Amino acid sequence: MxxxxxxxxxxxxxxxxxxxxxxxxxxxxxxxxxxxxxxxxxxxxxxxxxxxxxxxxxxxxxxxxxxxxxxxxxxxxxxxxIPTEEEWDAFLSHFEKRKVSIGTCARAFGSPCIHEHACVRCSLLRPDPAQRSRLTDIRDNLIARIAEAEREGWLGEVEGLQVSLAGAQGKLDQLDAEAARRPSTVNLGMPTFADIADRTTTTSTDQHCP
Incomplete structure (x- = not known):
């Protein structure tokens, strides 16, 4: 074991x-x-x-x-x-614009943002572990805004905020799951032949040269 x-x-x-x-x-x-x-x-x-x-x-x-x-x-x-200079520049600029405040957008080249840049709701956002504190602040702010909307009776706004809250919490859970997987990978190393081979040799003294 x-x-x-x-x-x-x-x-x-x-x-x-x-x-x-x-x-x-x-x-x-x-x-x-x-x-x-x-x-x-x-x-x-x-x-x-x-x-x-x-x-x-x-x-x-x-x-x-x-x-x-x-x-x-x-x-x-x-x-x-061979792509033209304009096509190549458009391709490179697409990937330059993928970086957002809380991670990286993974949408396909040439496709628009279907969530109108509401990144915490989007399944294509790859959250950055270094931005965990920012995600936590966003989640806490959404909780406070939901409480305010319920208190003021802004029921039409509560549902949208709850969707954003679920998205923000999902991104935090995703970061936690990735962090939990990393330590579970252990490098067992690669044994060399010298480590597993039997180094002892036995010679017989009864053998004689012809």
């Missing part, structure tokens, strides 16, 4: 076979020939070694590349032309 837990809070258990799969995958992905990995692992069949390699086979990758090539060939050639 490692003492580590997954995203659901369940304990993680590792066996020597898990680390063998990690070792084989890392070794082959870094250029070690599969038949050498087979010898290191003591496998009788190279199919066993390939089965431990947690990557897609070459056939799958080549099939995907062929599919992409066919799709590109079927598209009009003018779509692959």
């Amino acid at each position: 490692t003492g580590l837990t997954n995203a659901d809070g369940e304990a993680l258990f590792f066996s020597p076979h898990n680390f063998r799969r990690i070792f084989v995958t890392d070794a082959i992905m870094n250029g070690l020939p599969p038949h050498i990995a087979q010898v290191l692992c003591g496998h009788k069949s190279i199919d066993t070694t390939i089965g431990c390699k947690a990557v897609y086979p070459a056939e799958t990758i080549e099939a995907h590349r062929a599919f992409i090539a066919r799709r590109r060939a079927s598209r009009p050639g003018e779509e692959y032309r």
Whole structure:
């Protein structure tokens, strides 16, 4: 038992076979020939070694590349032309305008803001952890405005403020969830062959040269 837990809070258990799969995958992905990995692992069949390699086979990758090539060939050639200076400037300016006070807007290029810049309501806003205090101030201000509207009888304004409050609280919850996920990732490291190999050797004194 490692003492580590997954995203659901369940304990993680590792066996020597898990680390063998990690070792084989890392070794082959870094250029070690599969038949050498087979010898290191003591496998009788190279199919066993390939089965431990947690990557897609070459056939799958080549099939995907062929599919992409066919799709590109079927598209009009003018779509692959060099963009004009005006088009390139418009593209860059779109991303320059994505930064807002409480995070980054993730709407697609060329699309308008459907929420009229009411960012706390928008699902496309990626909140910035550094702006958590600003989000908290916005939420607290909305709570105070809702209380004032209810006290003054401005019932038509309460509903809109409650939608904004739910959005602001949702962004804070999103930041909390992301912060909770970060410490759960633990780097277990990669054992080297020297760490797991038996370094002791035995020589027989009964052997004689012919």
